[in-house]
Amino acid sequence: MKIFVINAGSSSLKYQLFEMPSPQPVCSGQVEKIGGSAEIKHVIAGDKPLEIKRATSVVNHGEAMQEIIGLLTDKTIGVIDSPDDIVAVGHRVVHGGETFSEATIITEAAKEKIKQLFSLAPLHNPVNYECLVLAEKTFLKAKQIAIFDTAFHQTIPPAAYRYAIPSKYYDEQQIRVYGFHGTSHKYVTDKLAKHLGQIPSSVISIHLGNGCSMAAVKDGRSIDTTMGFGPLAGLVMGTRSGDIDPSVLLHFAEHYKMSFGQISALLNKQSGMAGFTGTNDMRDVRKLINSGDKQAIIAEQIYVYRIKRYIGAYAAAMNGLDAIIFTAGVGENDRDIRRLVCADLDFLGIELDEEKNQAAREAVCELQVAGSRVQIFMVRTNEELEIAEQCYQLMQ
Ligand code: ADP
Numbered sequence: 001m002k003i004f005v006i007n008a009g010s011s012s013l014k015y016q017l018f019e020m021p022s023p024q025p026v027c028s029g030q031v032e033k034i035g036g037s038a039e040i041k042h043v044i045a046g047d048k049p050l051e052i053k054r055a056t057s058v059v060n061h062g063e064a065m066q067e068i069i070g071l072l073t074d075k076t077i078g079v080i081d082s083p084d085d086i087v088a089v090g091h092r093v094v095h096g097g098e099t100f101s102e103a104t105i106i107t108e109a110a111k112e113k114i115k116q117l118f119s120l121a122p123l124h125n126p127v128n129y130e131c132l133v134l135a136e137k138t139f140l141k142a143k144q145i146a147i148f149d150t151a152f153h154q155t156i157p158p159a160a161y162r163y164a165i166p167s168k169y170y171d172e173q174q175i176r177v178y179g180f181h182g183t184s185h186k187y188v189t190d191k192l193a194k195h196l197g198q199i200p201s202s203v204i205s206i207h208l209g210n211g212c213s214m215a216a217v218k219d220g221r222s223i224d225t226t227m228g229f230g231p232l233a234g235l236v237m238g239t240r241s242g243d244i245d246p247s248v249l250l251h252f253a254e255h256y257k258m259s260f261g262q263i264s265a266l267l268n269k270q271s272g273m274a275g276f277t278g279t280n281d282m283r284d285v286r287k288l289i290n291s292g293d294k295q296a297i298i299a300e301q302i303y304v305y306r307i308k309r310y311i312g313a314y315a316a317a318m319n320g321l322d323a324i325i326f327t328a329g330v331g332e333n334d335r336d337i338r339r340l341v342c343a344d345l346d347f348l349g350i351e352l353d354e355e356k357n358q359a360a361r362e363a364v365c366e367l368q369v370a371g372s373r374v375q376i377f378m379v380r381t382n383e384e385l386e387i388a389e390q391c392y393q394l395m396q
Contacts, residue, residue, distance in 0.1 A: 001019070001020045001021075001087050001088070001392060001395065002017065002018070002019055002020075002026075002080065002085050002086050002087055003017075003018045003020050003086070003087060003088045003089075003090060003388045003391050003392060003395075004016075004017050004018075004086045004088070004089045004090070004135075004139065004142070005017075005018065005089075005090045005091075005092075005384045005387045005388050005391075006089060006090070006091050006092070006131055006135060007092040007383070007384065007387075008061060008091075008092070008127050008128055008130075008131040009124075009127065010123055010124070010127055011032070011033055011034045011035055011036070012030060012031065012032045012033075012034060013030065013031045013034065013061055013064045013065070013068070013131070014028075014029070014030040014384075015028065015029055015030070015068055016028040016029075016384040016385075016388070017072065017079060017080075017086075018384075018385070018388040020388055020389070020391075020392040021392060023382075023385055024045060025045055025384070025385075026044070026045060026079050027042065027043060027044045027045060027072070027079050028042075028043050028045070028384070029041050029042035029043055029068070029071070031056075031058055031064040031067060031068065034058050034059070034060065034061060034063075034064050035058075035059055035060065037055060038055070038056050038057065038058035038064070039053070039054070039055055039056070040052075040053070040054055040055075040056050040058070040064075040067055040068075040071075041053045042068075042071045044077060044079060050077065052071070052077070061127065061130055061131055061134060062130075062134055065131070065134050065135070065138055069083055069138060083138055083139045083140065083141075083142075084139070084140060084141045086139045086141070086142045087141070087142055087143070087395060088142050088143045088144075088145055088391045088392075088394075088395050089135045089139050089142045089143070089144050089145065089391075090103075090145050090147055090387040090388055090390065090391040091106075091128060091131060091132055091135070091144065091145065091146050091147065091387075092128070092147055092149065092183065092383065092387060093114060093124075093125065093128040093129075093132075093146040093147065093148050093149070094121045094124035094125060094128060094148070094149045094150075094180065095117050095120045095121035095124065095125050095148065095149070095150055095178065096117070096146075096148030096149075096150045096151050096154075097113075097116075097117045097120055097150070097174060097178070098154070098174055098176075099113045099116075099117070100113070100146070100148045100150070100151055100154075101151050101154035101155075102151055103145055103146070103147050103148075103151070103390040103391065103393075103394055104145065104146050104148075105143055105144070105145055105394060106132060106136075106143075106144040106145065106146055110146065111129070111132065111133075114128070114129050114132070114146065115129060119173075120174070120178075120229075121230075128146075132144055132146065143391075143394075143395065145390070145391045145394055147183060147386075147387045147390050147391075148182070149180045149181060149182050149183060150178040150179060150180060150182055151182050151183075152179075152182030152183065152185055152186040152215075152222050153177075153178060153179030153180075153182050153185075153215070153222045153225050155221040155222050155223065156177065156179065156222055156223055156224055156225065157223065160177065160223065160224040160317070161176045161177040161178075162176055162177075163175060163176065163177070163228075163229075175229060176229065177225070177227075177228045177229060177233075178227075178228070178229060179213070179215070179222065179225035179226075179227050179228070180211070180213060180225075180227045180231045181207045181211065181213045181215075181225075181227070182215075182222070183383045183386050183387060184205075184207050184327060184328065184381045184383050184386070185205045185207060185213075185215040185217065185222060185225070186386060187381055187382060187383065187385070187386035188205055188207075188325050188327045188379040188381050189203055189205055189217050189220065189325065190386075191363070191364060191379050192323065192325060192364065192377055192379055193220065195364045195377075195379075199217075199219065199220045200322035200323045200375065201218065201219055201318075201320065201322055202216075202217075202218055202315070202318035202319070202320045202321050202322045202323075203216075203217040203218075203322060203323045203324070203325065204216055204217070204310075204311055204314050204315075204321065204323075204324045204325070205217055205324075205325045205327065206307060206324060206325060206326050206327065206331055206341070207327050207328045207331060207381065208235075208307075208326065208327070208328050208329070208330035208331035208334075208337065209238075209328035209329045209330065209331075210237065210238040210239070210280060210329070211227075211231055211237050211238070211240070212226075212234070212235035212236065212237045212238075212242070212328075212330075213225060213226045213227045213231075213234055213235060214226045214234065214235065214307065214310050214311075214314065216314035216317050216318055218318050223317060223318065224313075224314060224317050226242075226243075226310055232267055232268065234306075234310070235303070235306050235307060235310070236272050236273065236299070236302055236303040236306050237272040237273070237280075238272050238273055238274060238280030238281070238282075239268065239269050239270065239271060239272045239273075239274045239275075239280045240267065240268055240271055240272045241267045241271035241272060241275070242272070242306060243306070244267070249263055249267075252266070273285050273299050273303065275299075276295045276296065276298065276299035277293065277295055277296045277299055282329070282330045282334055282337070285299065285300065286334070286336065300337075300340070303337070304337065304340040304341055307341050308341060308345065311324065311341070311345065311348070311350075312348070315348055321348055321349065321350075321374050322374060322375065323374060323375040323376070323377060324350065324374060324375075324376055324377070325377045325378075325379050326338050326341075326376075326377070326378045326379075327378070327379050327380065327381040328381055331378065332378055332379075332380050332381075335357050335358055335360070338352065338357055338367070338376075338378070339352060339354065339357055342376060348373075348374065349372060349373025349374040350368075350372065350373075350374045350376065351368055351369045351371075351372035351374075352367055352368060352369070352372075352376055353367055353368060353369040353370075353372075356368075360378045363379070363380045364377060364378075364379050364380075365377065365378045365379075
């Protein structure tokens with residue numbers, strides 16, 4: 001069953017084609033800098049993967065889709081005969097609000113509901129919607145399926161998702177915690193459950209990519225998460241501040257006379273690791289730390305401390321802790337971050353085996369010392385595969 005996965009950003013379109021149930025993509029790629037001097041990268045999997053990379057003129061997502069179809073159906077390097085070969089298209093949709101708690105086959109009514117959520121995710125949902133409509137026109141025989149970043153967190157109870165502000169704002173605009181990275185948190189906890197043969201009762205999933213978030217997963221269900229109404233809350237990220245006292249924002253406005261747009265840019269794009277070091281890439285931050293750069297050193301301390309603080313919070317929220325999972329670019333690759341996060345948490349039963357930590361390469365690696373009460377895992381995330389799997393299940 002051919003399932004095409006689309007992950008659209010404001011100026012990018014990433015895609016993967018799966019022949020389900022195989023977890024290996026047939027091909028994958030991305031169009032970046034849509035609207036500017038766009039670049040396309042297309043990789044056909046195999047023993048000797050074939051990579052095509054070129055600059056291209058693509059002014060919008062519609063043209064990007066046409067480029068991709070051209071590559072997929074190309075006479076010499078194509079992997080399908082026609083777009084009609086695709087049975088389902090899985091779309092990553094950032095915000096599902098309170099409406100969507102699972103993968104959803106797109107109907108006119110579902111499209112209308114996604115439109116109503118535009119105000120909750122103005123940068124993402126309109127683009128996701130546009131790609132849904134484009135895909136309907138392109139893959140005429142396929143079911144369109146939306147997988148929401150927020151869906152996994154719809155099991156969070158009100159005590160964790162409500163803000164202590166007048167109820168009118170929840171009633172009128174559903175101002176509450178939604179949480180994001182749900183597809184990744186679900187994928188890695190499911191993967192762990194498969195690996196162990198059962199899901200441990202109390203799990204903390206720690207997704208450390210460019211965006212970072214943690215989820216408290218009790219008996220397979222998310223009961224709390226660090227991101228909130230939007231993806232700014234919680235952990236320190238590549239360019240985002242994470243938690244910050246709202247009084248600081250009031251001060252920015254009052255003292256620096258910053259506009260709404262300036263505050264938004266500051267917290268979303270100029271903060272986090274980049275705010276301290278000038279780079280959001282943890283590999284570059286590491287080089288700075290190794291050269292003794294003071295800003296990079298304090299940035300890492302805050303980054304790690306914030307994670308540890310939430311580990312404590314979530315162990316309390318779940319009345320226990322059985323396993324923690326590190327995932328995404330930093331969580332999977334940065335052994336120093338894993339070591340620092342796990343340090344001095346033995347009172348909670350977290351004891352990392354440094355040799356196993358150094359050696360971790362496989363898709364699922366167990367990293368605790370023998371006798372550690374809490375199991376520590378590195379699990380490689382794969383959001384595109386999770387989307388394809390959810391589509392496959394829906395199509396059965
Ligand atoms: P996203 O999907 O949110 O864009 P990723 O999960 O790809 O992010 O993670 C990107 C982050 O992972 C970057 O900060 C990058 O520096 C970091 N990263 C990737 N490889 C390594 C590595 N070997 N060591 C440390 N950090 C890494």
